[in-house]
Amino acid sequence: MHVIVIGGGISGLAAAQRLCADGASVTVLEASARVGGKLLTGDVAGSAAVDLGAESMLARRPEGVDLAREAGLGESLVPPTGAGAAIWSRGELCPMPKGHVMGVPGDAEALRGLLSAEGVARVAREPELPPEPVGEDAAIGEYVARRLGREVVDRLVEPLLGGVYAGDAYRISMRAAVPVLYEAARHGSSLLAGVRAVQEQAAAQPCASPVFMGVEGGVGRLPLAVADACRAAGASIRTGTAVRELHGPRTGGAVRADGAPAGWSVVTDGGEVLHADAVVLAVPAPRAARLLVDEVPAAARELAAVEYASMALVTLAFRRGDLERVPEGSGFLVPPVDGRTIKAATFSGNKWSWVAAQGPELFVLRTSVGRYGEEAVLERDDAELAALSLRDLRTATGLTATPVDRLVTRWDGGLPQYPVGHGARVARVREAVADVPGLAVCGAAYEGVGIPACIASGKRAAGETLARAAAGSARE
Known part of the structure; x- marks a missing residue:
């Protein structure tokens, strides 16, 4: 079976790796000049390697570290140093509270020092409130604000969610983005008690592995290693090859040179036509919508609505x-309510031992700028973004030195948003796609934006493709 994977980010590469492992012939088509998507390494000050995209992955979810080991990076996996994080709130750097689920506490006292006395008292009164059904879904910020008060959302939940989604906590789906919190809210009368139950359950399952893991030399090495492993298994990986059209059984399909049915035809921007038995679409939702508009219009409509x-x-x-x-x-997170430019700062030289070791004379950090609905700041040029970052860093930490180098990396349309109802939208997409033989979809727009979730999405798409092919062969 020949499968074309459209998209060479970590989801597409994970799909390709799984397909190769099961004996499929695989071609990966990537529009840009490199594989890896939003996983990218670069260098500053001439020699210091840094991650210019995601810098770590959730290790308690195994897909990321497992794929790294399979790709030969097992010896390069490293945890953060354990240096503590902070919240820059009301002009003060406050230690990150412990014992919360994405900012939602199990104990009001854990927030003392970050919230006002009134805010802590408001959180403590939550068990006295009447139960509030969460329904089929709810916006995290709205639900938590009703139960615990807006201050805990604005000062803790919002900056934490912003670090993951660059989104608005008052819009983000609890069910899609933090399902464990949704289940706690759905099954309990008190949100505080539900969070404590989650924490107790986690504590009862001892785990020796760190919560997060990075890669020495940068997480951006991961997709390169996976691509090399795919090539070694016989896959063809073509960069600089954008796809213009996609035709399957509903729009004519394709026929091979020998007259045998090909199932799918893929037309590149250059006019080349490639044939395959199946296609895995591993591109952002807007691109997937454009390619599916004729073949699967119901899925295309849903995907076009993803922001x-x-x-x-x-x-x-x-x-x-x-x-x-x-x-x-x-480093520290920044509550949007305070009106700062940066939403977070990571002190890479403190957080990662390998960053400090490669350039002992250097101190490397990075800031992130831009949130959903607040992208106007990104219209500024690189020098202005660096100056704004330095202004906030100076106010927060007293840092007054002049950097010896800077590098601004822009991720335009980089993070899909998960508003209320996102899970239902994804279900409708998958239902429409499932009706089309030889087609699967994967990526950050579906069941999670983190590296392990994207890898799981890619492997799921590959598994569906293989299972459907096997079922077709059995019927024949």
Whole structure:
């Protein structure tokens, strides 16, 4: 069986790896000049390697670390140093509270110092409120604000969710984005009690692995290693090859040169026509919608409605000798309600031992800028974004040194948004796609934006493709 995977991000590569492992012939078509999507490494100050996209993956979910090991990066997996994070709230750097689920606490006292006394008291009164059914779905911010008060949303939930989705907590679907919190809200009368139950359940399952894991030299090495493993297994990976049209059984399909049915034909921007028995579509929702508009119009309509947020990462390198003092901790998150430009800062030189070791004379950090609905700041040029980041860093930490290098990485339309009802939309897409033989979809727009979720999505698409092919062969 020949399968064409359209999209060479980590989802598409994970699909290709699974297909190759099961003996399929695989061609990966990637529109850009490189594979990896939003996983990318670069360098600052001439030699310091840094991640210019995601820098870590959730290790408690196994798909990411498992794929890294399968691709030969097992010895390069490294956890963060354990340096503590903070919240820059009301002009103060407050230690990140412990014992919460995406900012929702199990104990009001854990938020003392971050919230006002009134805010802590409001959280503590939650068990006295009448039960509130969460229904089929709810916006995290709206539901938590009703149960615990807006302050806990604005000061903790919002910055944490913003770090993952660059989104608005008052719009984001609880069921799609934080399903464990949705289940806690659905089955309990008290949200605080539900969060404590989640924490107790986690504590009862001892796990020696770190919560997060990175890769020495950058997580951006992962897709390159997976691509190499796919090539070694016989896959063809073509970059700079955009797809213009997609035709399957509903729009004429294709016929091979020998007259045998091909199932699918893929037309590139250059006019080349490729044939395959199956197609895995591993591209962002807007591109998937354009390719499916004739073949699966119901799925295309749903995918066209998926919104995305844009953001930028500003990487700065300083000479340690120029710093009056090195900022402490792994970095900080910023509540949007405070009106700052940056939404987070990561002190890479403190968070990752390999970053500090490769350039002992340098201190490397990065800030993130841009949220859903607040992309106007991204219209500024790179120099302005760096200057705005330095202004906020100076206010937050007292950092006054001039960087020796800077690098601004823009991710336009980089993060799909998961509003209320997103899970139902994904279900409708999958239902429409399932009716079309030889077609599967995967990526960050479906069941999670994190690296493990994207890998799981790709492997699921590959598994569906293989299972449907096997079922077809059995019928024949």
